[in-house]
Amino acid sequence: xxxxxxxxxxxxxxxxxxxxxxxxxxxxxxxxx
Amino acid sequence: xxxxxxxxxxxxxxxxxxxxxxxxxxxxxxxxxxxxxxxxxxxxxxxxxxxxxxxxxxxxxxxxxxxxxxxxxxxxxxxxxxxxxxxxxxxxxxxxxxxxxxxxxxxxxxxxxxxxxxxxxxxxxxxxxxxxxxxxxxxxxxxxxxxxxxxxxxxxxxxxxxxxxxxxxxxxxxxxxxxxxxxxxxxxxxxxxxxxxxxxxxxxxxxxxxxxxxxxxxxxxxxxxxxxxxxxxxxxxxxxxxxxxxxxxxxxxxxxxxxxxxxxxxxxxxxxxxxxxxxxxxxxxxxxxxxxxxxxxxxxxxxxxxxxxxxxxxxxxxxxxxxxxxxxxxxxxxxxxxxxxxxxxxxxxxxxxxxxxxxxxxxxxxxxxxxxxxxxxxxxxxxxxxxxxxxxxxxxxxxxxxxxxxxxxxxxxxxxxxxxxxxxxxxx
Numbered sequence: 001x002x003x004x005x006x007x008x009x010x011x012x013x014x015x016x017x018x019x020x021x022x023x024x025x026x027x028x029x030x031x032x033x
Numbered sequence: 034x035x036x037x038x039x040x041x042x043x044x045x046x047x048x049x050x051x052x053x054x055x056x057x058x059x060x061x062x063x064x065x066x067x068x069x070x071x072x073x074x075x076x077x078x079x080x081x082x083x084x085x086x087x088x089x090x091x092x093x094x095x096x097x098x099x100x101x102x103x104x105x106x107x108x109x110x111x112x113x114x115x116x117x118x119x120x121x122x123x124x125x126x127x128x129x130x131x132x133x134x135x136x137x138x139x140x141x142x143x144x145x146x147x148x149x150x151x152x153x154x155x156x157x158x159x160x161x162x163x164x165x166x167x168x169x170x171x172x173x174x175x176x177x178x179x180x181x182x183x184x185x186x187x188x189x190x191x192x193x194x195x196x197x198x199x200x201x202x203x204x205x206x207x208x209x210x211x212x213x214x215x216x217x218x219x220x221x222x223x224x225x226x227x228x229x230x231x232x233x234x235x236x237x238x239x240x241x242x243x244x245x246x247x248x249x250x251x252x253x254x255x256x257x258x259x260x261x262x263x264x265x266x267x268x269x270x271x272x273x274x275x276x277x278x279x280x281x282x283x284x285x286x287x288x289x290x291x292x293x294x295x296x297x298x299x300x301x302x303x304x305x306x307x308x309x310x311x312x313x314x315x316x317x318x319x320x321x322x323x324x325x326x327x328x329x330x331x332x333x334x335x336x337x338x339x340x341x342x343x344x345x346x347x348x349x350x351x352x353x354x355x356x357x358x359x360x361x362x363x364x365x366x367x368x369x370x371x372x373x374x375x376x377x378x379x380x381x382x383x384x385x386x387x388x389x390x391x392x393x394x395x396x397x398x399x400x401x402x403x404x405x406x407x408x409x410x411x412x413x414x415x416x417x418x419x420x421x422x423x424x425x426x427x428x429x430x431x432x433x434x435x436x437x438x439x440x441x442x443x444x445x446x447x448x449x450x451x452x453x454x455x456x457x458x459x460x461x
Contacts, residue, residue, distance in 0.1 A: 008377050009115050014164060014230050018122050021223040025129045028216045032136050032209055033260065 043456035047391055048358045050457050051302030054294045055310025056351070057450035061291030063317025064443045068284040070326055071429060072277045078135045079257045080270050084278050086128075086253045088285025089292075093246035095413040096289060097239035100460050102400040103409075109240040115378055116234060119227035120241050124248025126227075130220030132256050133213045140210025147315070148191035149214035154183050154309040156222020161305040165229050165370045168305055170362035178357035183309040185350025190315050192343030196336045197319060197329065225304040228296060233367070234374045235385035237393070237461060238296035242289070279420040286417075287443075294450060301391065303367070306354050313351050316344055317443075324435040393461030 009015060065085075072081055097106055110117065130150075137146035158179070161167035168179060231241045254267075261267045271278070291314070298307030319340070322328040329340070359367065371389055375382045387394055454460055 005115050005378055009118055012377070014226060015118065015122075017160070017164070018119075018126060018223050018226050021220060022122065022126055022129060025126070025133065025216055025220040028212065029129055029133055029136070029256070032133075032213055 042392070043453070045453060045457045046358075047301045047457075050391070050453055051298045051300070051307060052310065052355045053446075053450050053453055054301065055298035055307045055354075056313070057446040058291045058294035058298055058307075058311035059314040060317050060443055060446045061287055061294060061314075062311060063291075063314035063319075064321060064439070065284045065288035065291060066318040067321040067325065067439075068280040068287065070322070071280045076274050076277065077261065077270065078139075079132075079260050080274050081281050082131060082135065083253055083257045083267075083271070084274065084281030085285035085288065086250055087278075088282030089289045090246050090250045090285075091282070091413045091416055092286040092289035093242045094409055096293065097243050098406050098409050101237070101239050102402055103406055104403065105395065105400050106237070106240045106243055108395070109237045110244070113231075113234055113236050113378070113380070116227075116231050116236050116241070117244050119230055120244035121248035123224050123227035123241075124245040124250075125252045126220050126224040127245075128249050128252035128256060130217045130224065132253070132260075133217035133220065137210045137214035137217060140206040140213065142210075145194075145207075146210060146214040147194040148187065149211065150217040150221065151187050151190045151312055151315070152215075152218040153221035153224075154312045155187060156219055157225040157308045158183055158305040160223065160226050161229060161303055164226060165233065165303070166366035167229075167303040167370075168363065169366040171357075171360060172362075175357050175360065175363065178353045179305055179309075182350040182353035182357070183305075185346050185353065186309045186312055189343045189345075189347030189350060190312070192339055192346065193315055193319060196332070196339035196343060197322070222308075225299060225308055228299045229304050230374070232296075232300035233371045233385075233389060234378065234380060235388035235393075237388075238293060238300055239460060241296065242293065275423060276425040279417070279424040282417065282420055290447065297454060300389075303359075306357060309354055310351055313347050316347055319344070321439060325431050325439060327430070327432065388461060391458035391461055393459065396459035396461040 069081060069085065130153075134146065134150050137150065140146075158167075162169065168176060171179070228241070232238070258264050258267045261270055291311070295307065295311040298311060301307075329337075332340075368386075371385060372382065374380060375385050384394060
């Protein structure tokens with residue numbers, strides 16, 4: 001992947017919304033078990 | 034939009050195609066539950082889930098290879114390498130969401146848990162509106178059909194779950210179960226962000242799922258290992274479950290076919306419309322449970338009334354969404370979301386627009402088949418034959434006439450929808 005594309009990925013809100021939800025969901029799962 | 038394909042293309046509208054895909058997805062996702070009912074009690078739900086995901090992994094490689102060939106899939110991934118991140122992310126979201134549903138069912142029972150995590154379609158609808166401009170410019174009529182339909186499907190699901198639940202007497206841990214179910218709904222609804230992003234960027238659903246499955250299998254493996262006490266105990270449990278592993282594998286295979294139709298629905302009508310339609314899968318799961326496995330033999334008349342009411346409400350919701358074609362003003366917003374991806378990632382606007390419209394310029398070209406595709410197919414068939422040979426007969430009575438009817442009823446949407454997709458888009 002081009003470096004410019006990598007920066008676009010890292011600054012994309014479409015990435016951080018699911019990543020944030022995934023982190024919260026995983027934390028929830030670890031708390032519940 | 035320009036059409037550069039070289040084949041005789043059907044004139045079916047993309048909305049109708051997407052609706053057919055959403056409904057076919059419901060049939061196959063619901064039917065995927067049937068094989069897992071043949072699993073004897075005594076196995077951890079994590080092991081059954083792991084078996085399904087392993088079956089899904091096999092299917093997610095063989096079906097795309099069979100339909101398009103690995104050359105096409107690799108080229109699609111090379112053209113949009115940034116989307117690999119989102120495909121992996123979607124698989125991970127599914128794995129964590131699915132594990133939460135297991136906790137939810139354990140703690141509060143299916144009756145409460147299922148409607149709560151079924152709200153994933155409303156979460157998906159929200160993200161579709163916020164991030165991909167779905168439903169914007171659709172007017173009051175469009176909004177009321179889609180939103181009303183989505184709420185009706187969730188409501189119908191709630192009624193069905195209450196009427197059919199057999200294990201609702203789970204004292205204590207209620208709050209934990211409710212939180213787990215709600216969390217699952219949010220995770221599964223958020224999983225549709227990567228789906229939609231991939232498709233408005235011109236990625237083929239078949240390429241997307243071949244990467245998705247790595248995120249899915251890796252995360253499920255990790256979570257199952259944690260929950261069974263490590264990798265060693267996990268393999269021991271899998272070995273112990275060997276005589277029944279064929280059934281979750283088969284369920285995983287059926288699930289992938291349903292998921293592929295769901296992916297095409299998300300591509301052609303968006304997640305706001307496609308996901309509620311595929312969430313009517315509960316109707317088909319209910320049909321298998323009631324007609325083939327006789328699960329509702331003991332229910333009273335008021336429960337039967339609730340089942341009919343819930344099913345009717347779901348069907349009305351699906352009808353409302355089916356009739357909600359996006360108007361020109363909404364399509365302008367869809368295009369603007371697509372343009373954002375093209376500008377941001379340097380994609381060719383004309384090519385992406387053609388693929389989004391089901392006219393992939395590469396779709397009609399004959400694909401060169403590779404020798405390793407034969408190896409992939411042989412491995413997949415070999416795994417299923419090996420598992421089938423070691424499977425012990427399960428002590429469960431099934432209704433054969435209804436099994437035949439439902440198997441035919443499951444194969445017809447596969448044939449019809451597969452043909453429609455081929456004629457209209459060549460599976461693009």
